[in-house]
Amino acid sequence: MSDTPEEQPNLLLSLRTRAEPPAPASAPPSAPRAEVCPTEARILAAAARGDTTARIGREIGLTTDGVNYHLARLSRRWHVPNRTALVGRAYAFGVLVVDVWPPEPARRT
Numbered sequence: 001m002s003d004t005p006e007e008q009p010n011l012l013l014s015l016r017t018r019a020e021p022p023a024p025a026s027a028p029p030s031a032p033r034a035e036v037c038p039t040e041a042r043i044l045a046a047a048a049r050g051d052t053t054a055r056i057g058r059e060i061g062l063t064t065d066g067v068n069y070h071l072a073r074l075s076r077r078w079h080v081p082n083r084t085a086l087v088g089r090a091y092a093f094g095v096l097v098v099d100v101w102p103p104e105p106a107r108r109t
Contacts, residue, residue, distance in 0.1 A: 034093035034094065034095060036074070036090075036095050038105070039060060039062075039070065040070050040073075040074060041095055041096075041105030041106075042059075042060055042105060043056055043060060043067060043070050043071065044074070044086070044087060044090045044095055044096060044103075044105070045096055045102070045103045045105050046059060046060070046103075047071070047083055047086065047087055048087045048090070048091075048096055048103035049102050049103055053067045053068060053071075071083060071086065074086055078093075094106055
């Protein structure tokens with residue numbers, strides 16, 4: 001359906017009432033854990049710099065499969081679809097230091 005700019009848009013709205021009161025809200029799902037091991041923190045910092053998987057592996061002393069294992073594990077744990085979202089989540093969780101270049105892991109106390 002197409003409306004011209006001069007006409008009011010046509011809007012169809014359908015409302016239903018519930019016969020029963022809504023069920024009580026269940027507990028929210030637990031938040032992903034932000035704890036990372038030192039190796040994972042170093043991998044995240046290198047990924048934030050834009051390093052390739054092979055370069056991260058050479059820097060940390062892992063194979064590319066080892067780096068991919070850690071990245072995939074973190075992605076599943078934090079429920080993110082890709083490396084960019086993983087780095088963003090690392091900053092949001094405080095795993096990486098904000099406003100520092102090159103990226104570096106936050107110091108844990």
